[in-house]
Amino acid sequence: MKIGVVSDTHRMTRFMDKAVPYLEECDLIIHAGDNYIDARYLYDATGVNVLAVVGNCDWDDAEDELFFEAGGKKFFVCHGDRYDVKYGTNMLQTKAERMGADVAVFGHSHVTHIETVNGILYINPGSMALPRGGSDRGFVILDIKEGKINVKEIKI
Template sequence: MKIGIVSDTHRLVRNMDKAIPYLENCDLIIHAGDNYSDARYIYGETGVNVMAVVGNCDFEDAEDELLFDFGGKKFFVCHGHRYDVKYGTKFLQTKAEREGADIVVFGHTHETFSEVINGTLYINPGSLSLPRGGSKRGFAILEIDGDNIKVKEVEI
């Protein structure tokens, strides 16, 4: 099972277009906000189902958090701004533990992050458009094969 994870695309189509060849081979795509409308664009270009949340730069009336099962894992997806992720994952961890999440996907910082904390995998794919903190422009591919989980960062 392959899951493409993007965030903070900020309507820069040329950068999304560079990611499309990787994403069109995924079983699911997750967009962690900023800009929600970009999730519709990615779906239109790939035909792959996109689970998306709104972020602090979005004005659409859509979910700001998602909790769902996929590939035998429980996912919690949010943009992260409501959990102060620019200052760490403490508040996000509390929410993830309360929800029983196996995998947490978030954005907002524009910096890549992938770490297992107390048995839960936290992934921030960085930004396809405006990377910060030394991160490169890109996204992540998550591969799930039972209990074997791999996170691959992809630079564009």
């Protein structure tokens, strides 16, 4: 199973359009917020189901956290602002461990972060639109095969 992971697209369709050829090959897309409405844009452009949460720049009345299973792995998705991810992932780690997640997806900082801690894969794909901290514009594709997750960073 291939899962595209995006965040912080901020309604900048010119950058999302560059990601479409990669994302349309996925089985699922996860959008970690800012801007929630972009999940609909990505669905319309790719035809791939998009699961999304709202971020601190969103005004939509939608979920701010999701917990679901895909590819045999348990995913916890949030934007990250409520877990102070700009200052570290300690609060996020506590929540992900308590939820029994295999993968925790977040955004907010606009900085790419890929790390495994205590068996949980933490992924911030950075921002397609407004990268920070030396990160490139991009996103991540997870390829789950035989219980293993391969992480591929895509720069656009």
